[in-house]
Amino acid sequence: MSFGRGLMNWSWAWRFLLIALGIFGTAQNRARGSQSGAAQSAAFQSGSAMQCDAGLSRHSLHAAVLKEDLTTEPKTAPNPGSAPPGMVWIPGGRFWMGTNHMEDAQPIHQVEVNGFWMDRTDVTNREFAGFVKATGYVTIAERPLDPREFPNLAPEDLVPGSVVFTPPPGPVPLDHPLAWWSFVKGANWRHPKGPGSDIRGKENYPVVQIAWPDAVAYAKWAGKRLPTEAEWEFAARGGLDRKDYPWGNELRPGGKWRANTFQGHFPYQNTSEDGYAGIAPVASFPPNGFGLYDMSGNVWQWTSDWYRPEYYAQLLRDGVLAINPKGPTGSFDPQEPGVAKRVQKGGSFLCTDQYCERYMPGARGKGDPQTATNHLGFRCVQR
DSSP states (O other): OOOTTTOSOHHHHHHHHHHHHTTTTOOOOOOSTTOOHHHHHHHHHTTOOOOSSTTOOOOOOOGGGGOOOOSSOOOOOOOOSSOOTTEEEEOOEEEEEOOTTSGGGOSOEEEEEOOEEEESSOOBHHHHHHHHHHHOOOOGGGSOOOTTTOTTSOGGGOOOEEEEEOOOSSOOOTTOGGGTEEEEETOSSSSTTSTTOOOTTOTTSBOOSOOHHHHHHHHHHTTOBOOOHHHHHHHHHTTOTTOSBTTBSOSSGGGOOOSBOOOEETTTEEOOTTSOSSOOOTTOSOOOTTSOOOSSBSSEEEEEEEOOTTHHHHHHHHTSOEESOOOOSSOOOTTSTTOOOEEEESOOTTOBTTTBOTTSTTOOEEEOTTOOBTTEEOOOEEO
16 A cells, blocks of 8 residues: 555554545455355355454344334325436335344334435436536545644645555455555546546446545535435335345346446455446446436445444334434444544445445445545435
8 A cells, every 4th residue: 555655654544544444334244264255145145144343243133123013104205296307206105224234234123204306326427527517626535635634644645635446466354454445646536546547438437536525515516415324225225125135135136146246256356247347337237116226336325324333223212213314413433433424325346245245225334524435426316
C-alpha cells in the first residue's frame, strides 16, 4: 500500500482503511478455521448459522419476533400517476426487516413504509456527469485531504485521492484487508482506479468513488433524496418478504447468476462466472419484482440512516410497529468507536461467501460518510 512516501505509521494506516472500508459494509463473513468457500456455501444452503465476524456468535431470534401479526393488514399506496423519468413506483406496505444471517441485522422486526418513487438503476456516470456540468460540483475524492483529519501526512501528501480495490497476486489472510485495499492518489469518479483509468465508454455504468455528501448533493440537485434503510430494503425485496435474495431463497436459480458478485478465490482471483470481473453496466441482470435493477451486488448503495448495530433491537424493545423509520439519531460502531458511519446496502462485485455475503437485502453495510471507494455508489427516491 502506498501513501505518498510512506510517512504514515501502521496504526494510522489501519485506522484510515477501517474508516474507508467501514469495513465499508464488507464486514467479514469469514470461514471458521480452514472452512472453504464451497463448504460455507453448503452450510448456508443447509440453513446453519454463518459467522459475521470471527469469534462472534449470533443471537438467536426470539420466537416472538417471527410471529406473524395478522391483526392489521397494511395498506399499499396506489400508483400516483406517470413515473418521473428513470423511476419506478414502490407501493409501500409492511414487511419483515433484517436477516438472521448477520448479527447486526437482528432481530428481524416488522416495519411499514409508505409508497415512493425509486430510481430504476443506480445513478450512472452519465447522470452524475450531467450534475457536475450543471453545478461545477467537486466530489470529496477530488478535494485535497484535510490536515486536521490526517495530521500524520506531510503537506505534499495531502493530495486528492480515494480507496481502490487492488487484488494481491495470491492468497492472503482474510483478516488483513490492507492486502487488497490501497489509497490511490488521483482516484475519483472520473478515474475510479486512479489516473490510469477513466470512464470513457462507461456512461451506463454506476458512478462510484462517491462519498455520502456527494450523493446527497446530487439528490438535492435532482429534486430527490437518499432512501432510508427501511425504504431501500422494502424496495430491494421486490414484494418477496423474508427471502434471502431479491429473487428468492436460491442463490443461483436454474444455475444462473442473478447478480454481479465475486466468484473464485477472494481477493486474488475472480473467475467471472457471472460474466464480470469488476463493475457491470447497470441493468445487466434481471430486475426484481418492482422493476428495480442491481439491488444485490455490483456496487454498494448509500442510505440516509446512521449506523448502530443495536438499532433493530431498540425498535423491537419500543414495542410498536415501526412506520417509516428514519434510523437512529446518531452513529456508533463498536469496531471503530468515535467514527460515525452511515448504512450502506446491497453489497458489491466483491461480495463472496468466502468473506462477505452482504448482498442479501436484509444485510447491512456501514461506511464513513467522507470516504468513497471504487465499489460504492447510490440511487435516489422521491415522494
